[in-house]
Amino acid sequence: MKTKLPVTKNERLDATIIDLTYQGMGVAKIEDYPLFISGALPGEEVKIHVMKVGKKFGYAKVIKWYKKSPERVEVTGQEYTQTGIAPLQHLSYAGQLAFKKKQVVNLLQKSHMEHIEVADVLGMDKPYNYRNKAQVPAREYEGELTTGFFRRNSHTFIPLEDSLIQAEKINEIIQKVTAVLRKYHVAPYDEQAHTGVIRNIMVRWGFYSKEAMVVLVTRTKRIPQKAEIVAEIKEACPEVVSIVQNINAAQTNVIMGERNIILAGKEAIKDTLNGLTFEISANSFYQVNPLQTEKLYQKVVEYAGLTGKETVIDAYCGIGTISLNLAQAAKKVYGVEVVPEAIEDAKKNAKLNKLDNVVFEVGKAETKMAEWQSQGMKPDVIVVDPPRKGLDEQFINSAVETAPNKIVYVSCNPATLVRDIQRFEELGYQVTQPILPVDQFPQTPHVECVALLTKK
Numbered sequence: 397m398k399t400k401l402p403v404t405k406n407e408r409l410d411a412t413i414i415d416l417t418y419q420g421m422g423v424a425k426i427e428d429y430p431l432f433i434s435g436a437l438p439g440e441e442v443k444i445h446v447m448k449v450g451k452k453f454g455y456a457k458v459i460k461w462y463k464k465s466p467e468r469v470e471v472t473g474q475e476y477t478q479t480g481i482a483p484l485q486h487l488s489y490a491g492q493l494a495f496k497k498k499q500v501v502n503l504l505q506k507s508h509m510e511h512i513e514v515a516d517v518l519g520m521d522k523p524y525n526y527r528n529k530a531q532v533p534a535r536e537y538e539g540e541l542t543t544g545f546f547r548r549n550s551h552t553f554i555p556l557e558d559s560l561i562q563a564e565k566i567n568e569i570i571q572k573v574t575a576v577l578r579k580y581h582v583a584p585y586d587e588q589a590h591t592g593v594i595r596n597i598m599v600r601w602g603f604y605s606k607e608a609m610v611v612l613v614t615r616t617k618r619i620p621q622k623a624e625i626v627a628e629i630k631e632a633c634p635e636v637v638s639i640v641q642n643i644n645a646a647q648t649n650v651i652m653g654e655r656n657i658i659l660a661g662k663e664a665i666k667d668t669l670n671g672l673t674f675e676i677s678a679n680s681f682y683q684v685n686p687l688q689t690e691k692l693y694q695k696v697v698e699y700a701g702l703t704g705k706e707t708v709i710d711a712y713c714g715i716g717t718i719s720l721n722l723a724q725a726a727k728k729v730y731g732v733e734v735v736p737e738a739i740e741d742a743k744k745n746a747k748l749n750k751l752d753n754v755v756f757e758v759g760k761a762e763t764k765m766a767e768w769q770s771q772g773m774k775p776d777v778i779v780v781d782p783p784r785k786g787l788d789e790q791f792i793n794s795a796v797e798t799a800p801n802k803i804v805y806v807s808c809n810p811a812t813l814v815r816d817i818q819r820f821e822e823l824g825y826q827v828t829q830p831i832l833p834v835d836q837f838p839q840t841p842h843v844e845c846v847a848l849l850t851k852k
């Protein structure tokens with residue numbers, strides 16, 4: 397039998413916002429039925445228009461505010477919310493930091509782990525223009541190749557320059573590269589027809605080194621008038637030391653393809669973190685907020701508590717950024733990472749920084765950890781920094797078998813962090829320091845945390 401929902405599509409009604417979801421949407425409940433409302437803040441009283449109703453929840457938009465939150469800040473560019481570039485821009489920065497802390501506290505409570513404390517979020521002094529990387533789609537708009545972003549959860553293209561959270565230099569480079577591509581009439585990608593040449597422009601910017609990389613992601617191998625285009629980009633953007641073509645011929649939402657061709661300059665740019673130099677190539681993971689990353693890594697080193705005698709594992713090591721921060725104070729560091737190019741970078745980075753007490757291996761962390769365990773490796777400290785899905789069960793079991801005194805967990809998803817901490821607690825580890833959230837992504841709901849687990 398169909399149960400009648402308390403709201404219908406296109407209905408207009410008054411509501412009070414009671415919460416924010418982890419994605420930063422306001423929540424109102426109509427007879428216990430949750431409605432998610434973009435751009436609304438807790439405590440606000442609003443008139444809403446119901447856009448979509450599902451069995452368990454629905455979506456609505458605000459058409460009128462009766463009472464606004466004292467935490468609301470007025471914003472000019474609604475596109476930054478619509479595209480998901482800065483979905484929390486309408487919440488004061490202090491409010492954003494409180495929201496992020498509360499997310500971690502709530503998740504711990506839900507898992508009955510109230511005994512674990514959460515520190516105040518380490519925020520930024522200037523929470524804007526912090527991103528060192530942008531990847532923007534190039535599409536036809538009003539007859540011209542134009543860069544922009546997609547409306548959240550849709551394929552609607554919005555022409556837009558992100559002058560809010562990405563480094564100003566990146567905006568400047570994207571504009572100049574776009575002008576060159578327009579001049580040579582390079583065809584932008586058409587998703588429907590799967591035609592055109594340029595799919596995306598990716599730019600990386602070294603905050604300290606002032607070196608930039610431009611990656612032209614193309615559907616085809618051939619770029620018409622490639623030599624002229626490359627020469628003009630070099631001339632217009634003297635800070636660009638690397639121009640790479642990445643070929644992605646597939647009909648997919650995945651941005652980067654597998655094949656890179658160096659069109660000019662070097663295959664990687666350099667940047668510095670905590671005084672160490674890193675080479676970063678097109679496909680490697682590199683934290684997007686360098687100022688906050690330095691603080692995050694300092695906390696990791698502090699939690700590891702190294703004296704120079706320790707063997708350390710850095711799992712999910714990327715290009716070895718955490719590994720090399722640790723290697724300065726450890727006897728030996730073993731890094732593992734699944735992307736082969738990142739491990740190539742990591743090895744170069746060890747040499748570049750004259751650190752020879754590091755071994756980097758390509759592989760899945762869960763497989764490598766099991767291998768190290770069966771070989772009898774006894775690390776003193778294991779550092780993990782997995783992607784959003786968190787740690788694999790096999791990884792946790794093998795890591796615990798090797799009995800490290802400490803596990804330092806860097807996480808970009810508090811839900812999987814809490815899940816994995818619970819597992820480590822069952823296996824004889826405890827969190828003795830408050831979990832520290834570090835705001836790597838101001839104006840967005842993303843939360844990064846670092847937690848220390850010690851053997852009971």
Ligand SMILES: C[S@@+](CC[C@H](N)C(=O)[O-])C[C@H]1O[C@@H](n2cnc3c(N)ncnc32)[C@H](O)[C@@H]1O
Nearest residue numbers: 681683712713714733734735760761781782783
């Ligand atoms: C959040 S990033 C952290 C990278 C590095 N620690 C840093 O701070 O730059 C996660 C890394 O895990 C890698 N990765 C994803 N799945 C993996 C797996 N199963 N085993 C090893 N590495 C993996 C990704 O390629 C990525 O470099």
